[in-house]
Amino acid sequence: MSLTPERKTYLDGLCKKFRRDVIDTLYAAQTGHPGGSLSVCEILTALYFEKARVDPADPNKPDRDRVVLCKGHAAPMLYRVLAEKGFFPVEEMKTLRRLNTRLQGHPSTKHTPGVDLSTGPLGAGLSAALGMALGLRLSKTDARVYAILGDGDVNEGTVWEACMSAAKFKADNLIAIYDRNEVQLDGKSADIMPQGDMNAKFAAFGWRTLSCDGHDLGALCDAIDLVNAQPDGRPVVILAATVKGKGVSFMEGQNTWHGKAIGEADYKRAVAELGGN
């Protein structure tokens, strides 16, 4: 069902809060990845607050949907969303990237409730997500696996091996959402590794493809509903057009804000833009 206007307003408000809190957290930590975290905010919110069937009271429930953040460096936003959902206290965000805490720089299944796969090395997530999808099918549940890809992530050859296998095994319970901000660590995808027509590439690998605005919660939810309503034997990729650093003008589209400590002046500007005090 489409989002009601009231629900959309509520979720947009949550996203605003998530962005502000992630900037606070990264400023306090003086390390971490602002750009990719701000980019993936709506994708994670659409999944955890609307579409993924997960239960914070039972994080390891066998028939839960899985969410795999293949671009694991965006962990701060994953943590903030998981906290809001109730997997751990929001207060714990203060411990990000500190020694011996549960919120490490990249997601870890060992440490953090709600994290379905430890990620960080790009290119590894989709293969593991496919394995999960096939395992769930063997278990005869209708659970789905949502895998969030990034541009740098799909540069890795292993992603395309997973694509071929997913089509061969008809894994239509695997839904990749490609956070396509077209910027990576060192620059624009167009310069680092031109990606061409990604829609045609995934389709050629036997995938069902959809495109939407990756900051539009309604569009994301509609795309997920559409593919889940009628699985057709093909794995799915939703090409979600996003902006790296979304919401903070001087970070938007800038690879320099991929992974950099936020200084005081920039912190104040960012918070002002995000409606903080």
Ligand SMILES: Cc1ncc(C[n+]2csc(CCOP(=O)(O)OP(=O)(O)O)c2C)c(N)n1
């Ligand atoms: C195998 C591997 N090589 C290099 C890195 C270092 N690295 C971390 S993030 C990143 C770029 C990620 O870009 P993208 O997937 O587009 O993420 P986003 O723009 O959403 O932040 C790189 C090269 C890594 N984590 N893993």
Ligand SMILES: [Mg+2]
């Ligand atoms: Mg990117």
